[in-house]
Amino acid sequence: MHRIGVFVCHCGTNIAATVDVKAVAEEMGRQPNVVFAADYPYMCSEAGQNLVQDTIREQRLTGVVVCSCSPRMHEATFRKAAAKAGLNPYMVEIANIREQCSWIHKDKVSGTEKAMILARAAVAKVQLNAPLTPGTSPVTKRALVIGGGIAGIQTALDIADAGFDVDIVEKQPTIGGKMTQIDKTFPTLDCASCILTPKMVDCAQNEKIHIYAFSEVESVSGFVGNFSVKIRKKARFVDASKCTGCGECVEKCPMKKVPNEFNMGLDNRKAIYIPFAQAVPKVATIDPNYCLMLKNGKCGMCSKVCGANAIDYKQQDEIIEEKYGAIVAATGYNPINIDKFDEFAYHQSPDVITSLELERLMNAAGPSNGTLVRPSYLNKQDDHNAHPKKIVFVQCVGSRSTCSEKGAKEYCSKICCMYTAKHAMLIRDKYPDTEVYVFYIDVRTPGKLFDEFYRRAVEQYGVHYIKGMVGKVAPKADGTLDVQASDLISNEQLHINADLVVLATSIEPDKTARSLATMLTASMDTNDFFTEAHPKLRPVESPTAGVFLSGVCQGPKDIPETVTQAGAAAAKVIGLLAKDKLVGNPCIAHSDELMCNGCSSCEKVCPYGAISYEDKEFRQPDRTVAIRRVASVNPAVCQGCGACTVACPSGAMDLYGFSNNQIMAEVDAICR
Amino acid sequence: MDKREEVLLISGVDVLKCMRCGKCSATCPSYDEMEYHPHQFVYMVETGNIEPLLSSESLYKCLSCFACVERCPRGVEPAKVVEAVRLSAIRQKGANHLKAENVPELIDDDTPQQLLMSAFRKYSK
Incomplete structure (x- = not known):
């Protein structure tokens, strides 16, 4: 038998002006298994929390319902309070009688009635709560920054400064991004390359930073703390470890009519090129669309003049696989x-x-x-x-x-x-x-x-x-x-x-952002800007755990704002990588293997890629063994959104903390 | 129905979408002929100041070339507003801008018949 305590908050006049809190407490006192019900001016205050803790101990409560503001505000507060008093924190339920009741109603009679209904639903739900314990997972102490513009550079420098390894993947032959093309910067009119190129050099010289230039992210798997990323190093047809960047090959290359993208096509470059004098890495790249040797096998001038013997016309794309704890999108515009x-x-x-x-x-x-x-x-x-x-x-x-x-x-x-x-x-x-x-x-x-x-x-x-x-x-x-x-x-x-x-x-946003978002299962808005976890309070985090946002890929920004956000993203990454273990959210999906029919509906709707299928052996009633394909949830990736529980036709998928039974009990209580 | 509502109903235009950039008037080939310019039509309909428009020659200077509609960044369609004010004027009794008896003096050898047809469609009820 449960012993449930109900605590009704006045929130000053926020709730009490539109809801008769005493009447709500009295009504809740008459609900089945409720052994204690009281109202209090500010439940979240220390005295309010003490009331909850003392009651848990004195009344030997097994479940707590707090009728107050949104769980986004104070669920964590009351869970912590319950845990201090020896109750499993997941035995606490919040009935939101402020945002969803008192703030939106003017009439006290209907406001009170609605508050009672919401509280009743929470009481019905808590009867079916079970104690939950969050799992843990390890953290790979290396970060990936995708995009080597000023956003990516600043994020990488700040992460490296805290002592963590960080890789930059940049699709162009050099890092630096758009800022390298800008002449002066407002409002101080200092020269853009004068303030940017020292940072580029810092990246190149920092032992903690590895630059994958002329490379793109091919695929991403895994989850927060444990991402596995494949990076395609595109063929430059120049051995980067040998090239000294002397520019002799560029000088002698006979193919002069290639539109120069660095100068926005206003002039031409050679088929072998270094984008600009301060490029990092300062390595030549052959453009296979224009190189006479690669197109029709006639020329080879660059190879003849290269003193370092770095030209390699047979170079192929290379795939590198690396593990990361955190990923920062800095794909720019x-x-x-x-x-x-x-x-x-x-x-x-x-x-x-x-x-x-x-x-x-x-x-x-x-x-x-x-x-x-x-x-x-x-x-x-x-x-x-x-x-x-x-x-x-x-x-x-x-x-x-x-x-x-x-x-x-x-x-x-x-x-x-x-x-x-x-x-x-x-x-x-x-x-x-x-x-x-x-x-x-x-x-x-x-x-x-x-x-x-x-x-x-x-x-x-x-x-x-x-x-x-x-x-x-x-x-x-x-x-x-x-x-x-x-x-x-x-x-x-x-x-x-x-x-x-x-x-x-x-x-x-850069065109590559859309495909990257798909790989990262990070959400985007209709303009293809990455969406932040909260527009005000979590502006540099993606809703996908372990994915962070830096620069214009999140929304239009100037250089000072980009650098600010890049530093903020780095701080979040450092906060993650500094942990040895990650504590998960126990309110996640799980599959009842005996009920799962292997239809893959859940796998298709899962926005986080948390569900996979495996073949498992099952003992049949006739003692034979059958192999069936069943869903399995990766608890570290699942965010507990519940999409799979709705999609599952056989009712095998269920969510801890929000089980189908609990939700039906709430609905029944509301309709009673 | 007041005139503002009538014009909004005939045109189907949401004048509140206008961000007052003036591109309609910047693009208008009849600008110098018009007492009230396309952006003023939109603004005056928004504020309900329609009487001056109803009696203005500007109504008949708009070529309906739709350059303003094509180039408006907010999809306001100013030409439709001008058209609606014009219709609102000529729908009143005796307010036809082009009458049959005016036609002979307008005709010369260079005038295509199609022009007269469309002028009648545009300026008479």
């Missing part, structure tokens, strides 16, 4: 494809460019060596028309738009207002004879010293900010661009004869 935004004439004129292309045009290591020229004059930079005299910036190209059929994004890309102010300011500073116009819908500058920065562009540098959108860009016969736009403040339609139009293109 790309500007969206703007092919369907015909009105901006991006494909009709080389002088309509994206903001990232402008970064390369203004960078000393870019195609124009840092001189701002119209891309149509890249090969004739001495021409007196090469330098743009009038530049129009267009904000929100593909951001804040519901036109998903064009590839536009409904969200604000967050970084464009600030980098456009930066571009406008830098141009006015270096070329004071240039007129700069910025067409904006709203200027969004929340951030330390951000609005001051934007105002400086207007007040000190004389950038013309115009509230309105550009409707059309039309290339003219003389090579200039007719920009037709709204000026909403003066209620005019403007025509500006521009030499250069810069589109602040929306950003989106």
Whole structure:
């Protein structure tokens, strides 16, 4: 026979104003097996917890029901209190009479009635509770960071600093990510590569960090503390252990017409290349789509000139398998494809460019060596028309738009207002004879010293900010661009004869994020940003245990925010790796093998990959042995969501702590 | 039914979707002909200030080219709002903008018959 105690909380007036807590306590005192029922102003206070503990001891309670706030708030509090008094913590049930009752009702009579029903259901459930003990699993003390941009670099450095091994997987030939392509950083205008490349070198030199560059994650299995990951090291056709990065091969390679992705296709590179001077690792890579030797077996120039004998035309992809305790997604972003935004004439004129292309045009290591020229004059930079005299910036190209059929994004890309102010300011500073116009819908500058920065562009540098959108860009016969736009403040339609139009293109998560999320069983939103476990209180954790989020893969961010989040993700990883054993959640699924018919329904619905099937021997009633295929739940992976218990047609799957019987008992109690 | 409701019903447009970027007016080829511009149509319908629109020549300057509909980032469809205000005006008795007796003076050799047909459809009830 159970001996149950019911404790009804007033929560000040939060509950007591809409629920007659004394009446609820009295009613619960009349429920079967309830030997004690009382109300108290603040159950979660120390005195309230003492009341629970003392009653457990005095009344020899075997089950406790607390009628209070959501279990998300204080379930852990009351479980701990019960455990201190010698009761198994899983013999505590919470009836949520605040969020699901008092806060949403105005009428005290119906509020009280509902509170009684919710409490009755909890009392009915606790009668069927059984003591539970969480299991433990070991932790592999090594972390994997997927993506080697500033987010991944910072996370890896912080994890390594705490003394744990960490691997970075980067799909490009070098780490560094988008930040390597950026010229200056707002709002301080320091040079991006000057602050980034030391961190890249730190990664390369840190004994705890191993960089898998030009590699991709092939598959992920396992669970928190015990992931097993296959990494594909793509063939570079260069032996990375021999290559000294001298660049002799690049110098001599005859294949010069390869669009240079590092400079956004504004110039060309060779078929064998090192993306930029500070690349880490500084190893050459052969592009098999353009290499004459790999395509038709004729050339071999790089091999002839390589003093280190590092060229290997027969190199194959290599698969490496490694074990990790934690995985950090830091897959970053790309500007969206703007092919369907015909009105901006991006494909009709080389002088309509994206903001990232402008970064390369203004960078000393870019195609124009840092001189701002119209891309149509890249090969004739001495021409007196090469330098743009009038530049129009267009904000929100593909951001804040519901036109998903064009590839536009409904969200604000967050970084464009600030980098456009930066571009406008830098141009006015270096070329004071240039007129700069910025067409904006709203200027969004929340951030330390951000609005001051934007105002400086207007007040000190004389950038013309115009509230309105550009409707059309039309290339003219003389090579200039007719920009037709709204000026909403003066209620005019403007025509500006521009030499250069810069589109602040929306950003989106890298395309590899979707397939990675599938491998990690990590959830994503409709924009393919990784979802955090809690948008406010757990912002760097994925709902999937052991998977953490760093940088723009979770949502648009600038560099300072990315670095902040990268550090936070590292702190969470360190917290996990510092443990020798992980205590699990005992409220997980289990299968009754005698009832399981091997249909695989549970395996298909499990979002965590926790269910597998095995062939097991069973003794039949006639004493023969039969082999049957039955489900088995990995207790370390199962998160207790209960999807399998609903999917199971034979009722073999059940959840500890939320068994089918318990839920039916609750329903019966509600309907009584 | 008040005029605002009528225009919203005829157009089927949710004017609250407008984020006031002005791209409709930026893209409008008839902008200089219009007293009230596409973004003003949307805003004035939103605030219920419809009387000035009903009596404005702007109603008949919109080419219905749908450039604003094509380029609006929020899917507001301003041309439909203009169309709805126009219909709301010409549906009133005696408010036809194009009458049969006006036709002879408009015709010349370069005017295709189709233009007259569509003008009648657009400007008369």
